[in-house]
Amino acid sequence: MPLVRDDRFYNSSDDVPESILIHTIPSFIQSLIGQKKRFPANAHDWCVSSPVEDQTAELKITWIGHSTFLIQVGGFNILTDPIFGHPSFLFPRMLPAGISREQLPRIDAIVVSHNHQDHLDLPSLEPFDNVPLLVPQGDKEWLRKKGFVKTQEFMWWESTTFTGTHEGKEYQITCTFLPAVHWSARGLFDKNKSLWGSWMISCNGQHVYFAGDTAFGSHFQAIGQEYEHITIALLPIAPCKPSPGMLKSHMDVTQSVQAFIDLKAERFIPMHWGTFAFGVDYFEEPIIALRQLWHTHAHDLVAKELAILRAGEYVVIPSVPITTQIPEVQTPAQLY
Numbered sequence: 001m002p003l004v005r006d007d008r009f010y011n012s013s014d015d016v017p018e019s020i021l022i023h024t025i026p027s028f029i030q031s032l033i034g035q036k037k038r039f040p041a042n043a044h045d046w047c048v049s050s051p052v053e054d055q056t057a058e059l060k061i062t063w064i065g066h067s068t069f070l071i072q073v074g075g076f077n078i079l080t081d082p083i084f085g086h087p088s089f090l091f092p093r094m095l096p097a098g099i100s101r102e103q104l105p106r107i108d109a110i111v112v113s114h115n116h117q118d119h120l121d122l123p124s125l126e127p128f129d130n131v132p133l134l135v136p137q138g139d140k141e142w143l144r145k146k147g148f149v150k151t152q153e154f155m156w157w158e159s160t161t162f163t164g165t166h167e168g169k170e171y172q173i174t175c176t177f178l179p180a181v182h183w184s185a186r187g188l189f190d191k192n193k194s195l196w197g198s199w200m201i202s203c204n205g206q207h208v209y210f211a212g213d214t215a216f217g218s219h220f221q222a223i224g225q226e227y228e229h230i231t232i233a234l235l236p237i238a239p240c241k242p243s244p245g246m247l248k249s250h251m252d253v254t255q256s257v258q259a260f261i262d263l264k265a266e267r268f269i270p271m272h273w274g275t276f277a278f279g280v281d282y283f284e285e286p287i288i289a290l291r292q293l294w295h296t297h298a299h300d301l302v303a304k305e306l307a308i309l310r311a312g313e314y315v316v317i318p319s320v321p322i323t324t325q326i327p328e329v330q331t332p333a334q335l336y
Contacts, residue, residue, distance in 0.1 A: 001155065002155075002156060002179070002195060008191070009138070009184070009193075009196075010192065011182075011217070040094060043096070043283070045310075046095055046274065046310045046311060047095065047096055047098060047310055047311045047312055048098070048310045048313050050062065050314055052070075052103050052104070053072065053105065054106065055075045055077060055105065055106075055166055056166070056316075057074060057166040057169070057171070058073070058316055058318070059071075059073040059203070059208070059232075059318075060072040060314055060316045060317075061208065061232065061314060061315055062098065062312065062313070062314035063098060063309040063310070063314070064082075064084075064097050064098045064099050064312070065083075065093075065097050065311045066081070066118060066271065066272060067113070067118075067119055067212065067213065067234075067236070067271050067272050068080060068081055068082050068083055068084070070099060070104065070105075070314075071201055071208055071210075073164070073171070073173065073204070073206065074164035074166060074171025074173050074203045075164035075169075076203070077108050078108065078110070079109075080110075080111050080112075080210050080234075081111075081113055081118075081119040081212065082110060082128075083121040084097045084124045085123060087118040087276060088117065091118075091276045091277055092276075092277065094274065094275060094277060094283065095274050095311050097311065098310070099312060101124070101127060107131050108131070108162065108164070109131065109134060109173075110125070110128060110132070110133050110134065111134045111175055111199045111201070112133065112134065112136070113136070113196060113199065113210070113211075114180075114182055114194070114195070114197070115136070115139050115184050115185070115186055115194050116184065116185070116213065117186070118276060119212070120139070120186075125148065129147050129149065130149065130150060132150045132152065132162075133148050133150060133151045133152070134152050134153075134154065134175055135152070135153050135154070135194075136154060136184070136194055136195035136196055136197055137153045137154060137194065137195040138153065138193055138195055139153055139194045140153040142194075154177035155177065155195065156177055156178060156195070156197055157176065157177070157178065157179075158176070158177055159176035160174070161173065161175075162174075171203055172203065173201065174200075175201055176199065176200040177197050177199060178198045178199065178223055179197055179217075179219035179222070179223070180196050180197045180211065180212050180213070180214035181215040181216070181217040182213050182214050182249050183196065183249055196213070196214075197212060198210060198211045198214065198223075199212065200227060200230075205229075206317065207229065207231050208231060208232050208234070209223065209227075209230050209233045209234065211233065211235045211236055211259070212236075213250065214236065214249075214251065215247060215249050215250060215251060216255035216259060220262035221262045224262050224263040224264045224265075227263075228264070230266065231267065231317060232265060232266065232268075233260055233263050233265035233267070233268055233269070234269050234271050235251070235259055235268060235271065236270075236271055236273070237251065237252070237253050237273050237287075237289075238253075238272060238274075238281045238285075239273075239278040239279025239280070240252035240253070240281060240286070241279050241280045241281050250279075253286055253289040253293055254293060257293055257294070266303075266304065266305065267305045267307060267317070268304065268305070268306050269307050269308075269309055270286070270290055273287065274286070274287070290306070294306050
């Protein structure tokens with residue numbers, strides 16, 4: 001369980017309660033300086049228009065962008081960390097949303113990993129004020145005041161179960177809140193007043209792990225031991241520069257691949273890259289590194305699958321194999 005001290009949450013006893021300004025200003029300044037260089041001319045290559053089904057019994061996962069996925073299984077539709085616009089005017093969106101809010105099917109539940117504005121975006125949530133909203137401990141009261149009447153909050157390892165229906169058959173969908181290594185804040189003075197975490201979505205023997213936003217840690221091994229067969233892991237791969245500051249709360253590609261190995265998952269979908277100009281990573285830089293590292297560590301990844309999705313692209317498991325067509329990417333030298 002997380003450490004609670006003076007009404008604030010911490011990853012461990014080693015956490016230092018530093019100011020949010022000290023934590024973010026250096027990265028923030030470097031991000032603003034480098035933004036013009038990082039806006040991609042080929043962003044349209046990373047967007048695709050795909051059919052959006054009302055519901056499906058099989059597991060279908062569509063990447064909308066950043067940490068936003070549409071997860072459909074058992075006649076039930078779940079959104080993760082929905083954001084369809086910009087977290088602020090300082091960080092414009094580089095990669096358009098793969099599905100607009102207007103194109104979404106009925107949403108049955110929303111899971112949120114933590115309260116940062118690129119993960120808990122109020123404008124994106126407004127149309128869903130009557131949808132079950134699953135959030136970390138400490139966020140419920142704030143959201144209730146904003147008009148979200150079906151908010152449930154969770155500590156790590158707590159879960160809730162829904163019933164989905166498809167073609168007359170009922171399915172049980174369980175959402176379990178799990179650990180992560182991160183932090184929370186909506187303003188200057190509420191750092192770590194609410195918890196952060198990851199989610200496991202389970203249905204019909206399949207488990208989808210949504211990592212949220214996290215640094216590397218032992219929690220991946222713990223989760224991998226609890227869930228013997230994780231069908232697919234949705235893992236962040238950026239921003240990781242400037243380091244080591246960014247790596248206190250995020251993962252680079254090497255750490256994400258190790259997290260995947262620790263989870264013992266079957267498939268890897270990268271997220272939290274290319275959508276906003278966070279950090280000083282260049283647009284396709286994390287994807288290039290991921291493809292290279294996957295090849296380098298092929299001996300550790302036998303029978304594992306990597307699905308690098310474009311915004312709007314999806315995978316269906318198990319009846320449709322992962323056959324993702326990835327646009328050609330530039331070399332690291334060309335990115336600069």
